[in-house]
Amino acid sequence: MNDEITNILKGYLLVEEESLTHIMRDIFELCKSERGASEAIVRLEAMLADYSSGLEFLDKVPLYYLFLAYAQYKWGRLPDSVKSTSDAIRGFKQQNQVRNNAIGLWMRAWIYRESDHIETARQDIIEGIELIERELGDSKRTSHYQECKDCETIHLRMADFRDGLDGVFQKETQKPKASHTGTSNQSPSSRENESYLSFPIYVVHAGLDGEIVYGGAPLNEAIIETIIIGNKLHRIHSLRERPEVVLRPAIYRWLQVQGDSMECAYPVPILEGDCVLVIDIIRGDYIPQYGDIVVAARHIMTGSEGGAVIKRFTSKGLCSESNASYRPISLMDVDIRGLAIAVAKPAK
Numbered sequence: 001m002n003d004e005i006t007n008i009l010k011g012y013l014l015v016e017e018e019s020l021t022h023i024m025r026d027i028f029e030l031c032k033s034e035r036g037a038s039e040a041i042v043r044l045e046a047m048l049a050d051y052s053s054g055l056e057f058l059d060k061v062p063l064y065y066l067f068l069a070y071a072q073y074k075w076g077r078l079p080d081s082v083k084s085t086s087d088a089i090r091g092f093k094q095q096n097q098v099r100n101n102a103i104g105l106w107m108r109a110w111i112y113r114e115s116d117h118i119e120t121a122r123q124d125i126i127e128g129i130e131l132i133e134r135e136l137g138d139s140k141r142t143s144h145y146q147e148c149k150d151c152e153t154i155h156l157r158m159a160d161f162r163d164g165l166d167g168v169f170q171k172e173t174q175k176p177k178a179s180h181t182g183t184s185n186q187s188p189s190s191r192e193n194e195s196y197l198s199f200p201i202y203v204v205h206a207g208l209d210g211e212i213v214y215g216g217a218p219l220n221e222a223i224i225e226t227i228i229i230g231n232k233l234h235r236i237h238s239l240r241e242r243p244e245v246v247l248r249p250a251i252y253r254w255l256q257v258q259g260d261s262m263e264c265a266y267p268v269p270i271l272e273g274d275c276v277l278v279i280d281i282i283r284g285d286y287i288p289q290y291g292d293i294v295v296a297a298r299h300i301m302t303g304s305e306g307g308a309v310i311k312r313f314t315s316k317g318l319c320s321e322s323n324a325s326y327r328p329i330s331l332m333d334v335d336i337r338g339l340a341i342a343v344a345k346p347a348k
Contacts, residue, residue, distance in 0.1 A: 005110050009070060012154050013063075013103050020063055027067045031074040040071035062091030066104060069111075078115050082108060098138075099151070102131040106158055118165055125162045130251075132158060227254070227344050229275055234344040236277070237268045239293055245342040251280040253338070255295060255310070261320035262310055265293065268343050276310060278338035286339050288313050295338035298329070310340060 006028060015021050027044070030036035048064055069084035085108040092101035105128035112121035136151035223246050227234050238245050254275045262270035270276060270293075278295050279286050288294050294313045309329065311318035313336070317328035 005070065005073060005107055008103060008106060012150065014097070014100050015063060020060060024067060027071060031071055034075060037071050037075040041068065041075065044068040044071060059095065062088045062095065062097070062100070065091060069107065073111060078111055081111055085111065098131050098135045102128040102135070102154070106161070109161065113165065122162065122165050125158055129155065129158050129162065226347065229344065233347045234275070235347045236342050236344050238342050239268060239340055245277065253278050253280065257310060260324065261322045261326050264321045264323060270310065270343055275344040276340045277342040277344070278340050281336060281339050288336055288339055290314055293340040294318070294336050295340060296334035296336050298334050
């Protein structure tokens with residue numbers, strides 16, 4: 001298996017406790033052989049089993065999951081390694097360990113690439129790069145020289161990894177014009193003189209649960225009218241005052257809706273299965289106003305985020321617009337993450 005993951009973890013993972021450093025070194029040494037990797041897996045699984053159901057909130061557990069993922073990877077169990085890495089990433093995120101979160105995403109991207117899941121690898125590395133950029137900015141503000149130096153190196157290497165992936169997203173490079181993805185009986189790649197914008201699609205709930213993930217890169221200005229989702233042509237409807245949907249340099253994501261709490265939204269109902277186009281307001285100069293439709297991450301504990309919801313932003317909180325009755329969500333219980341500007345529905 002690729003030793004680059006070993007170099008990543010050895011060189012850039014933040015391990016503050018000496019005891020954890022010793023464990024990491026032992027795992028690296030064991031994983032030099034297949035038999036040793038098997039022994040490391042058994043040992044780490046036993047260590048994780050010793051913790052209670054609240055283990056994801058303990059400082060050591062995300063690192064144990066990452067070590068387990070490494071051992072599984074070295075033993076060739078890639079699906080198990082992806083799962084364990086995802087558990088580690090979730091723990092790092094809950095504990096706001098930004099740098100280790102980015103390292104976990106980088107490692108998972110390597111595994112996805114070796115599994116030939118190129119676009120999924122691209123999503124992970126893009127998100128990891130954004131986290132490192134955030135950490136680099138914080139380090140510069142606090143004058144942490146060594147942390148700045150480390151983050152700059154990590155950023156450079158992650159960018160090299162991203163650039164080496166096949167299937168780089170196509171982006172609009174000319175002056176603003178209509179941009180779409182072709183028709184239902186003609187693939188985008190077969191059409192000439194067209195411009196394409198490519199997005200991964202995540203899930204957001206119009207209820208109480210969900211997952212919100214932001215990544216991507218700034219786009220040049222373009223007007224979009226259609227998009228192909230699941231090989232089906234979808235027409236894009238504006239949720240803002242102007243009828244056309246104009247993309248300007250920002251970070252965007254398509255989020256697929258689950259739930260019915262925005263089925264009566266104005267000016268366009270947002271139904272289960274629809275995809276909403278969202279601007280990431282955390283990394284942009286976008287301030288939500290009362291009346292906007294937003295995507296928010298719900299708090300599950302201090303400093304952590306849980307499910308994501310799509311709601312109307314009002315002075316009373318985040319409100320549903322549905323035939324059913326849903327209580328508003330207090331603004332104190334959420335972080336506004338995105339501004340919904342459009343919804344995509346299957347073309348008739």
